[in-house]
Amino acid sequence: MSEPIDDFYAVIPAGGIGSRLWPLSRAESPKFLHDLTGAGASLLRMTWDRLLPLTGTDRIAVVTGRAHGPKVEEDLPDVDLNNVFMEMDPRDSSAAIGLAAAILERRHPGVVIGSFAADHVIKRQRVFEFTVRQAVAAAREGYIATIGIQPSEPAVGFGYIKTGDELIIDDAPMAALVERFVEKPDLATAREYFADRSYLWNAGMFISRADVILDELKANEPELHAGLMEIADAWDTASRDEVVERVWPTLKKIAIDYAVAEPAAEKGRLAVIPGQFDWDDVGDFASLWTLVGDGRREGVTTLGSNQDVLDDNATALVVSETDRVIAMIGVENIIVVDTPDALLVTTSEHAQRVKQTVSSLQNKGRDSVL
């Protein structure tokens, strides 16, 4: 194994609940804390393990909500508690990553940071590491580097990155400029992108010098930047709580794609490294089924603590966290998610609609099951 990268911090934003994975994912039990793949570890823990060879234990930071802090610390027993940054409430990815950038830049001027979602699944560790090392090399040249995933199908569920001119950077042989970002396409457009190998999936991974990302934020969202800097100045002092309580609620909620990445791309400051590893954001139960079934949907695939499932000519994904016996008879392409207080039955075609059901439950004030 190669050594950790000098002066490089990984930042794991662990915030999203993953409401398309309801009723498994909950406000109290978000997606990243679940062992969704049956690997014996949570998605967060797998993200930690994946980053460890690049950083060592003392250079991984986690940004998470106060409500999830204790569970995150339990899930990552080796984490340096100074590197767990608790958000007062969720304020989108610019605030989360910006907070980490500002604190880490104060502590370690010139540091390079990379943000990696807590709830994605990646296979082919060596390729992942090779790609991140290239992104860090590009970051050291002053670029904000993103990792674009080589598409494996004409997906309509992701945004795309159009690769532009090649960049000549030592230790980053595959780096190129980002020509532009593209929103989620329709199927015809997605097929064009898939045929044209210069379009990559935007997986939301950004690697940059902390000061570079903060400068970009300052240029595009000056109030947000100022608020984050004020919090970072106070973070490692006795006045942290007072400043956070006062400033955090005023911060604008905006995705880092809009506040940093797209403006940087327009200025020619965004580099992309194609990621030729297997990547999945486990966006809904249909993609989870594909993931754990290695693309095949045959028989009954079971996930969760309860494996007591009888299969009589069924094709189904059964995720159960109860202690019930479950009989699946003759159903085709059915997804069942069985928890103590909520049951979901849907199909892979309709798995995206789970989000609307969660909204509907929210509108009805059914918070106890959300």
Add this chain to the structure above:
Amino acid sequence: MSEPIDDFYAVIPAGGIGSRLWPLSRAESPKFLHDLTGAGASLLRMTWDRLLPLTGTDRIAVVTGRAHGPKVEEDLPDVDLNNVFMEMDPRDSSAAIGLAAAILERRHPGVVIGSFAADHVIKRQRVFEFTVRQAVAAAREGYIATIGIQPSEPAVGFGYIKTGDELIIDDAPMAALVERFVEKPDLATAREYFADRSYLWNAGMFISRADVILDELKANEPELHAGLMEIADAWDTASRDEVVERVWPTLKKIAIDYAVAEPAAEKGRLAVIPGQFDWDDVGDFASLWTLVGDGRREGVTTLGSNQDVLDDNATALVVSETDRVIAMIGVENIIVVDTPDALLVTTSEHAQRVKQTVSSLQNKGRDSVL
């Protein structure tokens, strides 16, 4: 309303678990104790209420297992406890109905009895009563009378009765001889039967003088008859328990169709009255869905104590006895049965296969969920 019929006892065999309705029906909670139709009463209670105008409260007998006795008595608060005949263990319908016939013939020589399953659903009460009164009139003439249901579709799930020559019996204008019984047909044969109006469904309702049914049993199954007579002789005496414990376990298990009805038909002693009321044996969840949906399967039909079901473009039957929220998203023709310790997911085409699942659980020794 007309008066109860003189010297007529209704016998309700309440024995079958109804394993095609698992996991709702259980050894401890058989089909007949469930309010399957959402009417606010169990199938047993509805059977009782249906027979009451023909008998009065003191002339309905129930034959049930010892395990279910207390629940039956709770469900039928007006039942005469002398008329609840507890079986030591289940020994099929000849033993159950034969026991009732033997006890009632001892108590009331010459009595007419009619057996009516505890777990069928009948609509059109006046037509039902009219039909039973005709069957009793035929029984008084020495016939064993059955009620054959006018088919509403070419069903393959029932046996058929071929109607023969008309019988001339006062007060039984629709009576005819049974030419023969036919086992469950294939679909092509069922279609022939359906087109030929002389074929009726065998609903297992038999009305006869008790002594006539016992004589038929004596001719065909002399040992079974002798055992039942020995038990009946002892029933209303202090030696009941001793005799039951000794004799009941020796009784042959045989359906009354084979021990009584078919042999009687061959001898020209079986009459049939066509029943032109709506009848359903609620054989599985598919027929339950048809029944409660009045034949239409649209949207989500809910049954059971839990009605907390969210429907997003689903077509489903949801039977729930838990307190969970259930989300049905985009599924078509799906049956979900949700109980505290077991969950069934199937389709109406596969609802008959539930019985095999129950067998499979039995073979695995999973009695706690059966």
